[in-house]
Amino acid sequence: MIPYGKQNISASDIDSVIDVLKSDFLTQGPKTPEFEKALCDITNSQFGFATNSATSALHVACMALELGQGDLVWTTPITFVASANCALYCQAEVDFVDVEPDTTNLCPIALEQKLIAAKAHNRLPKALIAVHFAGLSCDMKAIKKLADDYGFSIIEDASHAIGGQYQGQPIGNCQYSDMTVFSFHPVKIVTSAEGGLITTNDPHLAKKVNLYRNHGVTRDRDLMTNQRDEPWYYEQIALGYNYRMTELQAALGLNQLQNLSLWVEQRNQLRQRYDEAFSQVPEVTVNKITEGNVSACHLYVIKVPAGKRTALFHHLRAQKIGVNVHYIPVYHQPYYKQLEQEFSPCMNAEAYYQSTISIPLHPGLTQQDQDYIVECVKGGLCNLD
């Protein structure tokens, strides 16, 4: 089976983890701050906080925005469930904004229409979670303008997008958002096995993020309720979690970062080869890369006639190609269906979900693999006529 995504672990990755095992710190040592610093440098952001997953990072980001009961959070339906669940963890309500057909990113026009309606009903969102689908940034300038006009915060879910750029600047610099979240799960661009990270430029949010990922416990005197002199003194001032990253994960993640630009470049080369091949296949459309942006190319999605999608999916699996579908609209999930709230379907998301297949894309994919995949797609579509 040609996998749709695959991590790439080198001998030096293995050595970096072994070194930690032999060191004094398995957690809360020097590697995690080093990893955080490296990501601040890569993303050109001021603060970085590593967590044990992007899911935890999203939860902490929502907590830092003080989301709670009665608050509304909007996101895209075409994402992994974690992008929406984080709001529910905080007892906030979630709703979904439709996607653009040509990028599968959250659509600023649909967002504006939904904001106008929400304003009329006095139900504006407190935060928006913008997911950079497949590694391509959302139209952040347009989204930020709406955030300023309607007064909501922005969390970028850049789980797919480390190493990508928006208008010549690294994704994660938070120029158009309050915080950005990354994932280092093995299927993503670089991995720490499990792991996530939040970047921000806001010192106030940074303090809260740091607090909530660590039990709500602080040794920072500025944050304490009581001014005490005992050297052991610490305070719990909020209900936080243990969402820390281990030193093993940080060492692996840090070593993996050396390959980041190479891997993003290789992913883009493969993406371009796919784009060229599929431009010759009338029944296949692919997502476009918007002007001035660099996608991290986490996923490669093809859209085929809806009537042929499922049969083609089976055909490709039978040809030992590890295809997938990213994603089932979140509001289709049984958990979301049983919530009291009713979700109106997003029409572009529905059309997308009916016609899409994710085909393999990762630096370990050879050109022969790729040519085989393209031939299998073409052959499969012909056989279905």
Ligand SMILES: *Cc1c(COP(=O)(O)O)cnc(C)c1O
């Ligand atoms: C993978 C992913 C997550 C969750 O990441 P974990 O590190 O596995 O918790 C969240 N959002 C999106 C869009 C993802 O793809």
